Amino acid sequence: MAARARTILGLGVAALAVAGLAVFALVFRPLAPPEQPVPFSHAIHAGDLALDCRFCHWAVETAPHAGMPDMETCAGCHWPVATRPVPERLAWVRVAKLPDHAYFDHSVHVAADIACASCHGQVAGMERTRAPDRPWTMLFCLDCHRARQTPIHGAGRLTNCHACHR
């Protein structure tokens, strides 16, 4: 009886371990790029053509959101004015999303000379856009906020809760 119980317990522990590993792998795997309405390639635009990020993400220096380009921006290069069709709205699937309780502001990070790639990863090399390799956990933000905090900011200025949450 006791041996059987031990076996069951052993199997249970093994099963839990396997399940745990599976969950771990699922959570921390590099996310596959999602299907998008247009097979847009940052590798061509930001990589080969070396377009500045701000060419399309126009609000990044002045607004909390970086700004997504409107279709007229795309059409500006892709379609000559004379034959330009009436553009359609595109519904892009987000690859980079912060939780609602974190208030991130692009403009202040750009003003502090944080490169886009330090959070978004090497987007310029992505054929299909995917989430950054390091997930955006609170620790991800804090690593930087702790390191960059100087006496000018005041103790705890960048690491206090209200810096991001309100």
Added chain:
Amino acid sequence: MPATGEAMNGTVSRRAVLKGLAAAGLAGCGDEASRLSIPYADQPEGITPGVPAWYATAMEFQGYAQPVLAESHMGRPTKLEGNPDSPWARGATDAFTQAACAILYDPQRSLAIRPGDWAGFTRVVMGVPAGGLRILTGTVTSPTLARQLAALTEAGARWHVHEPVGRETMMRASRLAFGRVVDTHLLLESCRVVVVVDDDLLGPGPDQVRRVRGWAEARRHGQPRLMVAEPTLSTTGAVAQDRLAVAGRRLPLLVEAIAAELGLGARRPGLTEAEKDWASAAALALGVNPGRGVLTVGAPLPAESLALAHAVNQAVGNTGRTVVHTEPVAVVPRDGEDSFRALVEDMAAGSVEAVLILDGNPVYTAPADLDFRSALVRVPLKIHAGLFDDETAALCDWHVPLAHALEEWTDLRAPDGTATIVQPLIDPVFGARRRHEILAAVMGESGAEARRIVMDTWRPFLGEPFEPLWRRVLHEGVVPGTEAQVARVTASARRLASPIADADGLELVFRPDPTVWDGRYAPIAWLQELPKPLTKLTWDAVAAIAPMLAARLGIADGDVVEIAAAGRTITAPAWSLPGQAGDTVTLFLGYGRQRVALPGAGGYDAYRLRLADSPWVLGGAGLRRTGAHVELATTQPHRHLHGHEELLSPQPEPAEPPSLYPDWDYPRFAWGMVIDLDLCVGCNACVVACQAENNIPVVGKSEVARGREMHWLRVDVYHDDDGATHFAPIPCMHCEKAPCEMGCPVNATVHGPDGLNQMIYNRCIGTRTCSSYCPYKVRRFNFFDYAAIQPDTHRYLRNPDVTVRANGVMEKCTYCVQRIRRAQIEARAEERPVADGSFTTACAQACPSRAIVFGDLNDPRSRVAALRGDPRHFAMLAHLGTRPRTTYLARIRES
């Protein structure tokens, strides 16, 4: 539809219906939407996602403009601020204006024209011969509306005005004194003495913002004396230095006594000693301050008394200095003060073929003795245009949903006459129609566009080149050169004796409700849950009686009484109100709505006792207990200061208790707030501004009764032993030694490096320890998912920069941290310091008296730092050692 506790208790559930409506009319934004990022196909100019756009426009209150700058997030109006360029508003607003966005998205607004469509409507109205048409509106200041009404009148139609809280007495008095209608403006800022006889100068009303500012300016620069005689406590009475409670019917005697002391007419006998003393003191104060005082008499008194006050002001040299008469800002209808009665008589006589009721609810608001309802049903074609499908709409053949001011193209004039072009921030949300287009349809121009109609009005005034000038006035929100012209009038010195009513029985006085006004705001949950300034009641109207009368009749607060007058009766919950004249019962208008009422709203219909000839005072009333009792929801059960005077005044240097906790270091900013209790008039603008800014939910009457209201900022009211009333706005104190921070077991409330006491929702597990540790009781707990029971359409109202709090989470005032962060980020991007006064909290921005000052205590030149050095400065409950950074300036008491 209301977000109420009633919904949660399972007694009412109309959310399903609303969900259907929302799904049909407005796309949702659930998980699917937040997974997607949908940029514009063609980015409109001037819209940056995440950065609000601001437009100058105006809200309407009783026909008058309340000029604002409106904040728009991606096309959604979310918040209004007073227009700083308006000489009338100077950046401030009242409580009603702060609630305007909530009205725009109100789910009870009517959705469709009925019974047919717009084309059918235009066919019907074009068939009406102009000669048989009557148009009924509220007060009209809009030059475009006036132009259209004049054109219709020219064609044979007749225009009438009905305003439940109207200006008829003022108009009549003006005719008596000056022979014609003029407006009277009080320059309170230059007054050394203000004598008020039953006129709620500083209370709610279309001119509140300017008057409160004027009064505050006078208080800042001197010690003006405010003397008030009134039958029931008003906001003005609450801040007065000399207040006398006198029955309404005796007040004309007081005015005559003041006039007699100043050499105008003879005093009539019958004044009591106290009344004589008050009148003599008032006359003396007016006499020794020629040109620096005001005598003002309110609409509840007979027109003769008001006219006598005009003569007194002229005799002591106030006219032209502190009292200025101008040409009327509102257009005077043909029948003047009798405009509405003339309409009702013609309708009852059957001589009206069609009536168009433009934005009003006379079936509910007409005086009972006129019997508007029976007269209306005799009219063959009845058309109603309004925001709600209300009592009047129900009796009409046609109902047209009317555009809200945020959807309108029109123009309005503020009470000082300055015009604002009202421009829409959004296309009509519920298929509503703009008023000028409705009138154009009546004139046979069904395709006319409201914007063009308004431009046509202004083309001759602005001149050429029109287009740039038009753009400029739209952008500024003020049309220069439109202020009311000073009228050179002289008050006739003839003897004006007022009729004095008989003195049997009790006296009823009628007042507009301080939060739902004449009933027009009764469907708005924000304003229902807004505590009334003097009783702190929510969701209800009471019949206010004197504490002595309550004791004599054995009536407790909430006991239902039957009130009879002029052959009609109503039942109402009674409430004893300090400062009430002994035999006076105060009834508040605006409750007892039959349609578009909110579940949970109580009260009674005071209009059922109101008479056309004496709309404000009615003698010979009876009152008896019915034995029933209702529960009233008040947010402040104890309102007597007795024994707790230290709450509102500086104490002889309190020994600051030692603390075990180390002091904080604030290397950059140290935000702080100072509230001047001498300037606060308890108007509630700050409370609604905070609600609009910070996504504060409405919880419903039953939840308020359990003490679960969610307002982050409250205004306490206290009565002291001397009979004086005090207001004290109480936001979070952001203590240096905050008990809440020490109490929280999970560090969800912590001290920030800029002094803010931070509340971190995603860490909060809802133990409520912080709230029980807080001596100021400013923390609010989400006992239910209150955010989820707000109307679905109110999603569009929310400030995207503020978290919508979940069930089980504590919340409180953040000093509008979203505004602080925005100011810091902008300053950083522009590489400049954060300038003092470059931004402020929502409460401080709305405050008409500028009693609330917010800023950086580390900046020695900031206003808030300077106020901290004022001798009146004190910290509330300083002896507890909390060292609050919201502090107060004590009220100045004259003795």
